Amino acid sequence: MKILNQFKMELLARSSNESFSRVAVAAFVSQLDPTIEEISDIKTAVSEAVTNCIVHAYKEQLGYIYITVRILQGNKVSIKIKDKGCGIADIKQAMEPLFTTAGGERAGLGFAVMQSFMDKIYVKSQVGKGTTVIFHKQLKSR
Amino acid sequence: MQCRIESSGNIITAYLDGEIDHHTAKDVREKIDAQIMAQSPELLVLDFRDVTFMDSSGIGLVMGRYKQMQLLSGQLHISNLSPHIKKVMQLAGMDRLATIKN
């Protein structure tokens, strides 16, 4: 698929970056003149994936989060969020609603939110190597 | 994220303001729980009028306060949800646990 525009960023997995990362992605996507709902959906999905890097992937150490946003032909957006953290042993189980390995007040609904707010989500992971989540979303043409 | 708390009689109302995510949820949780501990209310109202963003960390916050209120045999009301926040709440089934106003 033809790439019309692309943006990459790399940021430390600090919780104070959760807000910045979703706002930066939303600002880049705004060149497609998305609806308010589309922007909220994208911000929420990005926030979920970035939070997972911070809370789960790098829980014991401080690593980097790599984000690539692409504007594709036909008003499509693809967003890749990658970490080099602990990885996920069983992706299918991790994606089940309410499943969480963290205690506290994690709802276990991050993947459910990503799946419901994006058109497609791909998850690749290797234990000890890291995790990559890719979203696709078709925006309404205006 | 700001949180202003008003209490009158058996009711605590927490006015949330700003963005709720994993980074901001902790302070709000501590503030609300301190007030619940001090007062053992019958009703907790979480007012979302000025909340501009919420992800599933916000669901954790609401679910956790719902459990606190259940321990006190009290109730939780959630009010003034924007369409975006309503969508996140519904996905989590919060509308079946707490009373959503407006």
Ligand SMILES: Nc1ncnc2c1ncn2[C@@H]1O[C@H](COP(=O)(O)OP(=O)(O)O)[C@@H](O)[C@H]1O
């Ligand atoms: N980037 C990641 N690295 C390692 N584990 C992850 C990652 N993302 C998700 N997980 C695992 O998948 C589980 C479910 O994630 P999620 O649905 O977002 O719920 P929550 O974050 O509330 O636990 C997490 O508890 C964690 O075990």
Ligand SMILES: [Mg+2]
């Ligand atoms: Mg999560």
